[in-house]
Amino acid sequence: MNNNSGNDKTMTIHDVARELGVSASTVSRAISGKGRIGAATRDRILAYIEEHGFYPNAAAQSLAQSRTNNIAIILPEVNTLVDMPFFHTCMYGVEEVAQANDYDIIVVTTNGNDTKPLERLIKNRKVDGMILTRTYENDKYVKFLKQKQIPFVAVGKFPDDDVVQVDHDNVGACKELVTVLFAKGIQNIAYLGSNMDQMVNRCRYQGYEEAYRKGKRKLNQDLVYKDLSSRAMVEKAVEELKNSGVECILCQDDYICDEVVRKLARMGVRIPDQMKVASCHYSRILENYPVTITSLKFNITELGRRSCQVLLDMIHGKTVPDKTLLDYEIILKESTKG
Amino acid sequence: MNNNSGNDKTMTIHDVARELGVSASTVSRAISGKGRIGAATRDRILAYIEEHGFYPNAAAQSLAQSRTNNIAIILPEVNTLVDMPFFHTCMYGVEEVAQANDYDIIVVTTNGNDTKPLERLIKNRKVDGMILTRTYENDKYVKFLKQKQIPFVAVGKFPDDDVVQVDHDNVGACKELVTVLFAKGIQNIAYLGSNMDQMVNRCRYQGYEEAYRKGKRKLNQDLVYKDLSSRAMVEKAVEELKNSGVECILCQDDYICDEVVRKLARMGVRIPDQMKVASCHYSRILENYPVTITSLKFNITELGRRSCQVLLDMIHGKTVPDKTLLDYEIILKESTKG
DNA sequence: CTGAAAGCGCTTACAG
DNA sequence: CTGAAAGCGCTTACAG
Structure with missing residues (x-):
C-alpha cells in the first residue's frame, strides 16, 4: 500500500x-x-x-497550462433564514459539478461594493472563471467582470445580452401562479415585495404584472408594495390590505411571507377564509406553519449545477446559450383554497 | 489608468x-x-x-515556494434551517480572516464517508491547510488528516490531544445554563437531544450532566432523550415529559426546540407557566416565537475567524494552543420565567 | 510512438 | 544592496 x-x-x-x-x-x-x-x-x-x-502538482500544471481548475463562486453577504439556505444550497450544486469535473471552488463574499477581492483573484490567476450568485439592476460586479474578460455566469436575468445568465424562470413562474389564482376566481391579488434593485425581485414583480395584463385586468397600484424593508412596514401593509378588502396577498419571498402570516395570525385573520396567501419562493420556513402555503418551488441545487456546467463549458471554449431558464413548480396548498 | x-x-x-x-x-x-x-x-x-x-502569478509563486495561499474549509452536507446558517456563518468568519491574510478558501462538502476529495486536494497541493467544521466521536476525517500530516484545525472538542481544536465551550455553557436554571428554583430539567455521534451534541449533554453532578442532584434517566431523530419522536418525548410532571425541557438545539415549542402549543401547554423551555443554541429560528426562549448564544462568525487564525498560525509555523475555547452568553428570557 | 529541451513566472542561495 | 543562474514540477512543440 x-x-x-x-x-x-x-x-x-x-x-x-x-x-x-x-x-x-x-x-x-x-x-x-x-x-x-x-x-x-x-x-x-x-x-x-x-x-x-x-x-x-497543481501549481506546476497551472503554470504550464495557464489554467487553475478553480472557479470562484461569488456570494453576497446575507444573514436571513431565507437567504442563507438559498446561497448555501446553490453552492452545493456548483460544487457538485465542479468536483465531478476536477474543479475546486473558491468562495468569495462581497459587500456589494468592493471589487478588490475579485480583482485579486483574477489578476493573481487563481481562478478560470466565476459565478455571480446574486445580481442587481445596475450591477457593479457584472460590469467589472465584463471588463476583465474573464468567463463568468450570472445567476439572474439581465437586459444585457452579452452576459451569460442562468436562472429560474421567475417571470414566467410568477405570471403563471397569479394566472392560476385568477382562474380560481380570486378577483384581486396584492403584491408585497422589497429590494427591487435585485434582479430576482424585479422578475417576480414583472411576472405578477404580466399576469394582470394577460388577464386584461386593471392593476390597482394600491395593491402593490415594492419597498417593505422592515417588519413594521410589512405589518402596516397587511393592515391596509385587510381594510381594503383584498382577497389574496402574493409575497415576493418567504421572508415577507413569514411576516405576513404572523401578522395575520395576530390580527386574528384566518387563512384562507378571510385572506389568501401565496409566496413566490418555497423555502423550509413555510414548513413551520399550521396552514400550508401555496408557493412556487425552485430547485436551487439544480440552479447551482447548471450555472457551473455552463461556466465550465465556457471555460472549455464551447458555445453556451446566453440564457438558461430553469423550470419551476407551482404548489397549490391550503392557503389559497376556496 | x-x-x-x-x-x-x-x-x-x-x-x-x-x-x-x-x-x-x-x-x-x-x-x-x-x-x-x-x-x-x-x-x-x-x-x-x-x-x-x-x-x-499565484501558480508561479506556489510552485517556487511550495505554498498555495489557499485553505480548505470542509463542510458537512446539511439542509436544515439550523445547520445551514451555522456553517454558512462559520464560513464567513473563516473567509474574513483568510482574505485579510491574502488567503483564499476552497470549499469542499463531505458526505461523512468519502475521503477522496480531501485526498485530491492534499496530494495535488492545492491547499496549505484545512478546517474541519463538524466533528464526530470517531472521526474518519480527523484520522485521515492526522495521517496526511497536513496542518488542520477541528471545530469541536476531542479527547485526542494531538488535534488542534477550536470550539465554543459547549460543556461549560450548558453546565452553567442548567446550574442557573436550578438556581432559579427549577427542580428537574429534562434533556432532549439527538445524533450523539456529533461531538457538539456530546459536549452539550456532558454539560447538562455535570450540572446535575455539581448540584449534587440525582439525574433521573427518564428525563433524558438522546436519540430523537424524527419529529414524531420529539413529540412523543414531549408528551411523556408533560405527563411526568417535569418542569423544564432543555433542548440540544433549535431544531429540537422548534419541535418542542410547536408541540407544546398544539397540546395547549403554556410556556413558561406549565412548562419551561430552554435551548442550547440560539439561532434565528427562535426569533419567530411569540414567547422568547432562554438559550445559549454563541458567536459563530467569531468561531470561524478564530479557527482560521489558528490554522494560519500553524501554517506559518507558530505554536498554537491545542484547544481554543470561545466564550458564550446565557440569554435568560420569558420561557424560563417564574 | 517517444524523448530532449525550452518554457510557464516566480524564488532564492550564491557571488559580488 | 543587487544580479545571474538554477530550480520548483509540469507541458508541449520539435525532432526523430
Whole structure:
C-alpha cells in the first residue's frame, strides 16, 4: 500500500518516469491523454500512478497550462433564514459539478461594493472563471467582470445580452401562479415585495404584472408594495390590505411571507377564509406553519449545477446559450383554497 | 489608468524589472519583503506595481515556494434551517480572516464517508491547510488528516490531544445554563437531544450532566432523550415529559426546540407557566416565537475567524494552543420565567 | 510512438 | 544592496 520507499518527498512525474524507464513527457501524456502514446505504455503508467497514488502538482500544471481548475463562486453577504439556505444550497450544486469535473471552488463574499477581492483573484490567476450568485439592476460586479474578460455566469436575468445568465424562470413562474389564482376566481391579488434593485425581485414583480395584463385586468397600484424593508412596514401593509378588502396577498419571498402570516395570525385573520396567501419562493420556513402555503418551488441545487456546467463549458471554449431558464413548480396548498 | 501600452499580455515580474532597469530578483524582493533591498529601490518598485496593477502569478509563486495561499474549509452536507446558517456563518468568519491574510478558501462538502476529495486536494497541493467544521466521536476525517500530516484545525472538542481544536465551550455553557436554571428554583430539567455521534451534541449533554453532578442532584434517566431523530419522536418525548410532571425541557438545539415549542402549543401547554423551555443554541429560528426562549448564544462568525487564525498560525509555523475555547452568553428570557 | 529541451513566472542561495 | 543562474514540477512543440 503505502510504499514511500526510503524518502517521503512527494513523488513527481520524473520519479514515475525513472521508475518505469520512460521519459517525463511520456508520463505527462499518459496522464493528460493528450498527444500520441502507445496503449501499452499508457496503461503501464496509469497502473503505476494508480497504485502509488501519484497526483500531479497543481501549481506546476497551472503554470504550464495557464489554467487553475478553480472557479470562484461569488456570494453576497446575507444573514436571513431565507437567504442563507438559498446561497448555501446553490453552492452545493456548483460544487457538485465542479468536483465531478476536477474543479475546486473558491468562495468569495462581497459587500456589494468592493471589487478588490475579485480583482485579486483574477489578476493573481487563481481562478478560470466565476459565478455571480446574486445580481442587481445596475450591477457593479457584472460590469467589472465584463471588463476583465474573464468567463463568468450570472445567476439572474439581465437586459444585457452579452452576459451569460442562468436562472429560474421567475417571470414566467410568477405570471403563471397569479394566472392560476385568477382562474380560481380570486378577483384581486396584492403584491408585497422589497429590494427591487435585485434582479430576482424585479422578475417576480414583472411576472405578477404580466399576469394582470394577460388577464386584461386593471392593476390597482394600491395593491402593490415594492419597498417593505422592515417588519413594521410589512405589518402596516397587511393592515391596509385587510381594510381594503383584498382577497389574496402574493409575497415576493418567504421572508415577507413569514411576516405576513404572523401578522395575520395576530390580527386574528384566518387563512384562507378571510385572506389568501401565496409566496413566490418555497423555502423550509413555510414548513413551520399550521396552514400550508401555496408557493412556487425552485430547485436551487439544480440552479447551482447548471450555472457551473455552463461556466465550465465556457471555460472549455464551447458555445453556451446566453440564457438558461430553469423550470419551476407551482404548489397549490391550503392557503389559497376556496 | 489602464495603460496596456500596446500588448495586453499580462505583466510579469520581468516586465516591471525591465521597465525599471532592475533585475527580476530585485522586484521579487520588493514584493515579498524578504531579502535585503534598498529602501529607495523598494519604494520605486512598489509604486510602479501599485500604479500598473501588477499582481504576481499565484501558480508561479506556489510552485517556487511550495505554498498555495489557499485553505480548505470542509463542510458537512446539511439542509436544515439550523445547520445551514451555522456553517454558512462559520464560513464567513473563516473567509474574513483568510482574505485579510491574502488567503483564499476552497470549499469542499463531505458526505461523512468519502475521503477522496480531501485526498485530491492534499496530494495535488492545492491547499496549505484545512478546517474541519463538524466533528464526530470517531472521526474518519480527523484520522485521515492526522495521517496526511497536513496542518488542520477541528471545530469541536476531542479527547485526542494531538488535534488542534477550536470550539465554543459547549460543556461549560450548558453546565452553567442548567446550574442557573436550578438556581432559579427549577427542580428537574429534562434533556432532549439527538445524533450523539456529533461531538457538539456530546459536549452539550456532558454539560447538562455535570450540572446535575455539581448540584449534587440525582439525574433521573427518564428525563433524558438522546436519540430523537424524527419529529414524531420529539413529540412523543414531549408528551411523556408533560405527563411526568417535569418542569423544564432543555433542548440540544433549535431544531429540537422548534419541535418542542410547536408541540407544546398544539397540546395547549403554556410556556413558561406549565412548562419551561430552554435551548442550547440560539439561532434565528427562535426569533419567530411569540414567547422568547432562554438559550445559549454563541458567536459563530467569531468561531470561524478564530479557527482560521489558528490554522494560519500553524501554517506559518507558530505554536498554537491545542484547544481554543470561545466564550458564550446565557440569554435568560420569558420561557424560563417564574 | 517517444524523448530532449525550452518554457510557464516566480524564488532564492550564491557571488559580488 | 543587487544580479545571474538554477530550480520548483509540469507541458508541449520539435525532432526523430
